[in-house]
Amino acid sequence: EDKVVQSPLSLVVHEGDTVTLNCSYEVTNFRSLLWYKQEKKAPTFLFMLTSSGIEKKSGRLSSILDKKELFSILNITATQTGDSAVYLCAVGVYNFNKFYFGSGTKLNVKP
């Protein structure tokens, strides 16, 4: 059965801390791994990863994929209260363009 597992389920940190969010997957016909940020209802796109070992970076956020060990991490440095959200990991497969989402990591950044 295809599945995506995120950890931790929730995390509380203080502003300025660095956090690492984890996403592991077991799917058939892997195509891509995506990270989204969900603050209210609509998830917003952060990164898409398709190749191992190539870091994607955007400001204080970065992500990397390991296709051998079947996981990805999302790092956020110097966290701010505006980073508080649920971070979703999704894996796209070639079968009928399906996407499997993890249950998310709820990040709470305290002042």
Next chain:
Amino acid sequence: GAGVSQSPSNKVTEKGKDVELRCDPISGHTALYWYRQSLGQGLEFLIYFQGNSAPDKSGLPSDRFSAERTGGSVSTLTIQRTQQEDSAVYLCASSLVGMDEQYFGPGTRLTVT
């Protein structure tokens, strides 16, 4: 340009009634997706349209669920004889063909009483 829009934003219905949820994708996006998100959970893939065609409907939870897309644009998700377990936020997303990055709408919160 305009993003993905969904209507209604909230829907409260009685158990056993039918509901219809609407999604307007970004203009030019030929791929359209429907997801369901239950409280505190991740997104559950329901169905994918490429143009007006849905190649795989196995993600729909039961035969009470159906979806269609017309003109390569607007899509409707219909739930017949709603049950309390259908209560969730229904999210729609669209993307350009061949692109995995999806743009999500604000969702429809469905409550079945």
